[in-house]
Amino acid sequence: MESVLHEILPIVILSLAVSLTAVLISCVLGMPLGVCLALSRMRGRSIIKALAFSGMAMPPVVVGLLLYLLLSRSGWLGEWQWLFTTRAMILAQVILDLPFVIGITLTAVEAVPEELQFQLQSLGATPWQLRWTLLGESRNGLMLAAMTALGRGLSEVGAVLMVGGNIEGHTRVLTTAILLETGRGRFAIALSLGAILLTLALAINLAFIKLRRQTSR
Amino acid sequence: MTSRPLYHLLDVCFELSPDFALRIDDWQHSAGQTLCLVGPTGAGKTTFLKVLTGLISLQTGSIEFDGHGWSQGVASIDDSRRIALVPQRPLLLSRSVRANVEYGLQLRGFRADDWINELLHRLGLEKLAAKSAQTLSGGQTQLVAIARALALRPTVLLLDEPTANLDPASVGLVEQVLEEMRQRHRTTLIWATHNMFQARRVADRVALLLAGRIVEISARDDFFHRPVDPRTQDFVNGRMVY
Known part of the structure; x- marks a missing residue:
């Protein structure tokens, strides 16, 4: 039992570390972009919006393959030496998470009535203060964006397997471990890992629901 | 007019839709005065x-505010x-409710707890201060909107039917608070209302708007007792004009 725990715990910790870091980066980059897109009247806005929404359907394995080619020794980003590291796994998840964060943020901010924007400006809000206030008003949508991205990251297998390599003690996460154990025929362990993944997802969603209740008060 | 013009609008045109445009040829308003805008629904x-x-x-057109020209x-x-x-x-x-009233001051980087407390007290919002603004009735929402604008001690307060959702006692209270504000801070009030009695109570000057144009503008007593334009005569006598 102790040896199983010893084996599994680092995998759980790495899964959380990779996915949470990717979500954090995606939120920092994607939320301001989503707000700007929602408020902007620039040309080509609908094309960017369509790209963001299409990005949600991006197959992880294709992202993994493209990143693999870019990060491999002969690739454009080969100099970084990121292939088969957690950095590459985080980068893959950021690319997969970003469209969700941008798309959901954009939709949440667009749902705030335009008249509210005018009324806030009439109270003296500068463009940046307006954006900040609208972010606050869209907080439920923003939380949903972060949770969706986290869910996608935690359950993702194709991209992290290709760029992480599933190296024990280095880049092995829950999903790649499940794949490996299934291949080895160790279904009991694979199922246990699956149960841990589901429990994590449930715990995160419960925390989200509680946070949402608190912020809605 | 003894006080200096605060607003000066010249040849202003604002097309809201293909069917409606606001056109103001030449209009001035002095600081500290209350102007009531009256007119039927959809007049502008x-x-x-x-x-x-x-x-x-x-x-098109130009707006000058307190001597400063506004570009477009x-x-x-x-x-x-x-x-x-x-x-x-x-x-x-x-x-x-309190956070909503403080919002504008917060944008300016100010805090004024005593002033906010006074406003909440004057408008009877003290007990609602900690309540979520989303749970308020229409009338309470209107009072909070008045409080959040007054919190800024603005030079000009633009009021668009501010008492439309209020009971008669609250209407009296709001009119009284606004009058106090005007006297204390020399606030200029520009007040759109459908209520002719209210216009008679609060206005220094009254303007009738029809189809996006000012038909007549004059001192309150002249407007109600000696209107020049036949449409104003009809309007003050309760006959619908278009």
């Missing part, structure tokens, strides 16, 4: 107030922060 009262916020880009009718942030609007259908932030 709300659009006129929106133009006066300095947040809307004009098609858009005010600098310094000028626009001297003007506050109480909208006809106020929308509040999903925060507490």
Whole structure:
């Protein structure tokens, strides 16, 4: 039992570390972009919006393959030496998470009535203060964006397997471990890992629901 | 007119839609005075107030505010922060009542707890201060919108039917608070109303708007007792005009 725990715990910790870091980066980059897109009247806005929404359907394995080619020794980003590291796994998840964060943020901010924007400006809000206030008003949508991205990251297998390599003690996460154990025929362990993944997802969603209740008060 | 002009609009045109445009040929308003805008629904009262916020880009014409020209009718942030609007259908932030009232001051980096307490007290909002603004009735929302605009001690207060959702006692209270504000801070009030009795009570001057144009503007008593334009005569006598 102790040896199983010893084996599994680092995998759980790495899964959380990779996915949470990717979500954090995606939120920092994607939320301001989503707000700007929602408020902007620039040309080509609908094309960017369509790209963001299409990005949600991006197959992880294709992202993994493209990143693999870019990060491999002969690739454009080969100099970084990121292939088969957690950095590459985080980068893959950021690319997969970003469209969700941008798309959901954009939709949440667009749902705030335009008249509210005018009324806030009439109270003296500068463009940046307006954006900040609208972010606050869209907080439920923003939380949903972060949770969706986290869910996608935690359950993702194709991209992290290709760029992480599933190296024990280095880049092995829950999903790649499940794949490996299934291949080895160790279904009991694979199922246990699956149960841990589901429990994590449930715990995160419960925390989200509680946070949402608190912020809605 | 003894006081200096605060607003001067010249040849202003703002096309709201293909069917409606606000056209103001030459209009001036002095600081510290209360102007009531009256007119039937769809006459352009709300659009006129929106133009006066300095947040809307004009098609043509010029606006001068306290000696500063606004490029295409858009005010600098310094000028626009001297003007506050109480909208006809106020929308509040999903925060507490107090946070909503403090919002404008917060944007300016100020805190004024005593002033906010006084306002909440004067408008009977003290007990609601900690409550979520999303749970308020229409009348309470209107009072919070008035409080959040008054909190800024603006040079100009633009009021779009500010008492439309209020009971008679609250209407009296709001009129009294606004009059106090005017006397204490020499606030200029530009007040759109459907209520002729209210216009008679609060206005120094009254303007009749029809189809986006000012038909007649004059001192309150002249407007109600000696109207010049036949349409104004009809309007003050309760006959519908278009």
